Amino acid sequence: MPRRRKPAPGCGPLIPPLSETARPLRQQIFERVRAAGQIARVQLAKELSVSPASVTTITSELIEAGYLEEVRTAREAEGGRGRPPTALGVRAGAHHVAGIKLSDREHTAVIVDFAGNLVADEAIARVPGAMDLAAILDATETLLNRICAKAGIVRADLSAVGLGVPGFVDSPGGIVHWSPVLSTRRVPLAAAATARFGLPVHIDNDANLVTLAELWFGAGRxxxxxxxxxxxxxxxxxxxxxxxxxxxxxxxxxxxxxxxxxxxxxxxxxxxxxxxxxxxxxxxxxxxxxxxxxxxxxxxxxxxxxxxxxxxxxxxxxxxxxxxxxxxxxxxxxxxxxxxxxxxxxxxxxxxxxxxxxxxxxxxxxxxxxxxxxxxxxxxxxxxxxxxGDLLWAHGAAALALQEVTAGLLGPAREMAAQ
Amino acid sequence: MPRRRKPAPGCGPLIPPLSETARPLRQQIFERVRAAGQIARVQLAKELSVSPASVTTITSELIEAGYLEEVRTAREAEGGRGRPPTALGVRAGAHHVAGIKLSDREHTAVIVDFAGNLVADEAIARVPGAMDLAAILDATETLLNRICAKAGIVRADLSAVGLGVPGFVDSPGGIVHWSPVLSTRRVPLAAAATARFGLPVHIDNDANLVTLAELWFGAGRxxxxxxxxxxxxxxxxxxxxxxxxxxxxxxxxxxxxxxxxxxxxxxxxxxxxxxxxxxxxxxxxxxxxxxxxxxxxxxxxxxxxxxxxxxxxxxxxxxxxxxxxxxxxxxxxxxxxxxxxxxxxxxxxxxxxxxxxxxxxxxxxxxxxxxxxxxxxxxxxxxxxxxxGDLLWAHGAAALALQEVTAGLLGPAREMAAQ
Structure with a gap:
């Protein structure tokens, strides 16, 4: 089977959001490992209805690229050192992302690693009421700097930022059509924040963030x-x-x-x-x-x-x-x-x-x-x-950022470029 | 690349309906070719966001298995015989299916080939009112025999039958929970018809059939x-x-x-x-x-x-x-x-x-x-x-049968068995 060139981790531009259903197998495998925490290759093949051979090939690529790693299950750890580990997990340190939730009472933020583990959280109180775009960006930047300091990293260590706002949000387009925290309509918030922070910023609304939090850290497991x-x-x-x-x-x-x-x-x-x-x-x-x-x-x-x-x-x-x-x-x-x-x-x-x-x-x-x-x-x-609570929503924003980072690394545009 | 054993066409049992979104690439490629009528490999790769190499490998398998064939585009036909044809189409004769719509006024049926071309249609009038299961099976069998005769084939030449009934239908489970044409509730119509005709029978309700007709023969193209x-x-x-x-x-x-x-x-x-x-x-x-x-x-x-x-x-x-x-x-x-x-x-x-x-x-x-x-x-x-009209619904029933035949031939269970 021809070996694919190894994709360079984290150095390419993010691609547009994927169609929800047309994900390549590589991305499906990565996401299933992440959801499971740790999972054996044979179980992956079973759950995704693909051949064990395909799973072995693709997970080898993902390990080589630094996204997955072999982990010792509890039973293997007990059983001594004789056999190599059979389970896979996400390499937590491969990426870090921030999730931020803007709300009427306070703004909250979390930083999580590539496996979704919480690294730091932070909140700043605010005066209720709608703000203009400049004030939103100022507040978000202050919070972002503060949580990076708390996590002991610099902003450039982040691979992406997820930003949650209440109201009516076009997530793929990056536009806030209307929000109680913004004083104007049809604000291109994702592009403005991306330019300001020098990091890819993805936005979404309340309900989708709570759903993403459940998908990545709750019921979705x-x-x-x-x-x-x-x-x-x-x-x-x-x-x-x-x-x-x-x-x-x-x-x-x-x-x-x-x-x-x-x-x-x-x-x-x-x-x-x-x-x-x-x-x-x-x-x-x-x-x-x-x-x-x-x-x-x-x-x-x-x-x-x-x-x-x-x-x-x-x-x-x-x-x-x-x-x-x-x-x-x-x-x-x-x-x-x-x-x-x-x-x-x-x-x-x-x-x-x-x-x-x-x-x-x-x-x-x-x-x-x-x-x-x-x-x-x-x-x-x-x-x-x-x-x-706002911390859950910030977690959802971090899940959004992780999803976009994963899609950028493993999605179809990347796959074609790697041929 | 290891060669997969060629799957034997049409001889295996049908597998349970697939999850709507977890289709393997092989099935997606086949369905896209069928929807397009004829399409070049490079266009397939573009539309499905996969590598041209994957498309070439999989379409070769599908051609070898007898499901696809190379076709000459209009331009290629004009341009002479120098180069091999670049477009693909479904091999129409590979399978035939019947679609039947039961309704209050009349029962209608069509037979279509693997590419979805109409081979024959037929209708029989009926006395309005609910029938019991035995009467429904009798009427359906009469219609099935009549349309096979019209198409010049025998029943065993059919790979599957799609059966549409108005009302509340559990299609994956094969159960009619309630229908104005049936005098009892919770009728296991798919299993009963499968046993009676010696052919795989799949059932669905009105609205889904019209949607399948649009998906296969109308807007879905x-x-x-x-x-x-x-x-x-x-x-x-x-x-x-x-x-x-x-x-x-x-x-x-x-x-x-x-x-x-x-x-x-x-x-x-x-x-x-x-x-x-x-x-x-x-x-x-x-x-x-x-x-x-x-x-x-x-x-x-x-x-x-x-x-x-x-x-x-x-x-x-x-x-x-x-x-x-x-x-x-x-x-x-x-x-x-x-x-x-x-x-x-x-x-x-x-x-x-x-x-x-x-x-x-x-x-x-x-x-x-x-x-x-x-x-x-x-x-x-x-x-x-x-x-x-009832003929459109019968076409939808035929699309249901084609979908299930395709899933059985190309779906994940088959892929694993072929390893």
């Missing part, structure tokens, strides 16, 4: 397909198909929060009517909370305090407060049932700050959801509520 | 991702991602007709409330038609005649009749906008018998749809209305 639904200020969704984040056919899909659940329904902050999030998200609850709590317009509190107060009243038996949460829960059930009827996932992960309001995944809510899923004779999908 | 929405007695959807029909993570998704568009809304024939199809499909219109046309319960006509009459009245200016079509159009717009907001397709194809009612794709309807799609700054996706 054992499952190939699952959905993530997040509720914070808005309602977002991410979907993993065959170990890859699916973004819709043209890169701007999965906007579950803006699917319509009522013709001419409640007003959404996007300007349209009847969006799911106009019944479930913060601002939907706030609209009715003022009525339920008998607040005048002048008494309006911050959203967080108002919702906490509403929740306390509901728990104390206030019927109006309860009915607000009850209705939001029913609409969430409707939205989840639509996810099931369209995507038929095995698992739906609920995440995001508003999940602290347990009405959203109360037994009645899940039972309503089941009642709206087409009766297939199978049990309804599992629903799990996972931890959330 | 030029597009990698698109949606198909069908309206007949119900509302169905099919979605093609990266040249493959996507069925949901566990094989039972894409039930757009049963996504909920109103909490506690109109009653659907599935027994639940607020399903999209309960506002758009035949029976939804019929419920209101009796009111609009001042019909008593005793005057009830057949659905087809009633809807034709309603349509005539609407065209003649009957305001009540118009409002029925107008509302159905608005709900269809809502459903299509949800498809756009979730899947972000470049093209949505509308198909099915009810598309003759042009209110469903009137300018106002499409404009309402655009108004409910998240504003991304890009134009709304193209909406096209394509031909429909």
């Amino acid at each position: 054992t499952l190939s397909d699952f959905a993530v639904v997040t509720i914070e200020h808005g309602l977002g969704m991410g979907f993993v198909i065959n170990h890859r984040l699916y973004r819709g056919a043209q890169g701007l899909g999965m906007e579950l929060g803006h699917t319509k659940v009522q013709l001419d329904g409640a007003l959404c902050r996007c300007g349209q009517r009847g969006c799911l999030e106009a019944y479930v998200a913060d601002y939907a609850l706030v609209r009715e909370a003022q009525t339920a709590l008998n607040l005048t317009h002048r008494e309006t509190q911050s959203v967080g305090i108002l919702l906490e107060s509403l929740y306390d009243h509901a728990k104390a038996g206030n019927a109006a407060a309860r009915s607000i949460f009850h209705r939001a829960g029913r609409y969430l059930a409707l939205g989840l049932s639509n996810v099931v009827n369209l995507f038929d996932p095995e698992l739906i992960i609920l995440s995001g700050e508003r999940m602290r309001y347990d009405y959203l995944y109360a037994k009645e809510t899940l039972s309503e959801m089941t009642g709206m899923c087409l009766n297939t004779g199978r049990p309804a999908p599992r629903i799990e509520t996972h931890a959330w | 030029t597009l990698s991702d698109f949606a198909v929405v069908t309206i007949e007695h119900g509302l169905g959807m099919g979605f093609v991602i990266n040249h493959r029909l996507y069925r949901g993570a566990q094989g039972l998704g894409m039930e757009l007709g049963h996504t909920k568009v109103q909490l506690d809304g109109a009653l659907c024939r599935c027994g639940q409330r607020g399903c999209l199809e309960a506002y758009v499909a035949d029976y939804a219109l019929v419920r209101e038609a009796q009111t609009a046309l001042n019909l008593t319960h005793r005057e009830t006509q057949s659905v087809g005649i009633l809807l034709e009459s309603l349509y005539d009245h609407a065209k003649a200016g009957n305001a009540a009749a118009r409002s029925i079509f107008h509302r159905a159009g608005r709900y269809l717009a809502l459903g299509l906008s949800n498809v756009v907001n979730l899947f972000d397709p470049e093209l949505i194809i509308l198909s099915g018998e009810r598309m003759r009612y042009d209110y469903l794709y009137a300018k106002e309807t499409l404009s309402e749809m655009t108004g409910m799609c998240l504003n991304t700054g890009r134009p709304a996706p193209r909406i096209e209305t394509h031909a429909w």
